[in-house]
Amino acid sequence: MWPGGRRSRRLSRYKVLGSAAECEPGSNGLVLRNRLGISDPVVMEELERNQLLDLYRATIGEGISPKPLRTSDLLGWHRDWLSNIYDWAGKVRTFNLSKQGFAFASAHLLPELLAAFESEHLTRLTPFQPETMPALVSGLAEVHLEFVLIHPYREGNGRIARLLMDVMACQAGIGPLDYSAWDQDRETYFGAIRAGAVMNSVPMEEQIKQVLPGWSADR
Numbered sequence: 001m002w003p004g005g006r007r008s009r010r011l012s013r014y015k016v017l018g019s020a021a022e023c024e025p026g027s028n029g030l031v032l033r034n035r036l037g038i039s040d041p042v043v044m045e046e047l048e049r050n051q052l053l054d055l056y057r058a059t060i061g062e063g064i065s066p067k068p069l070r071t072s073d074l075l076g077w078h079r080d081w082l083s084n085i086y087d088w089a090g091k092v093r094t095f096n097l098s099k100q101g102f103a104f105a106s107a108h109l110l111p112e113l114l115a116a117f118e119s120e121h122l123t124r125l126t127p128f129q130p131e132t133m134p135a136l137v138s139g140l141a142e143v144h145l146e147f148v149l150i151h152p153y154r155e156g157n158g159r160i161a162r163l164l165m166d167v168m169a170c171q172a173g174i175g176p177l178d179y180s181a182w183d184q185d186r187e188t189y190f191g192a193i194r195a196g197a198v199m200n201s202v203p204m205e206e207q208i209k210q211v212l213p214g215w216s217a218d219r
Helices: 041-060 071-082 106-126 132-152 157-171 182-183 184-196 202-211
Strands: none
Touching: 041 071, 041 157, 071 106, 071 157, 106 132, 106 202, 132 157, 132 184, 132 202, 182 184, 182 202
């Protein structure tokens, strides 16, 4: 299932400092400062959603190349998606970021963490060709947790994390995933992220099972 649902642009869920927190004048704090001067959150939501669909078409619409992924690929996706809207598209954030009191990786550690993410996870797990269903679930959960906890961008981390899983799912021959269960219960999903931060991947593995097409508990 490719992205298509609406997404709230209320920026209060992220806590940032400095110019990175600037919003577009006239947006009532609901739209980040952007190159197009858009201040209407509904217009921005639609633009981001449409451009994300374009990115999906370009990335997986005509099939997936069975090659290892690199962090440069993920930065390129983010840049291709948002570079006409935001100055920071495709760039690693240089400020700390938190959500609901939960701090993502410190900005000064991001270059080192992204290098480790590539060498320890992407190189080992892509192209993604798991031999069993448990290996499929654990591999997707591992990569998703690591990337989301790093949270390298100012915005759009979750959507790029989903694209990464969809690419891996296509490499595994099961196609894009259905994230509707996550969208309907964001608190349980975020609880799985918090658990992953303390080395407990079981809740995220349960979340992964919910988005796999045709998942059955007895598989």
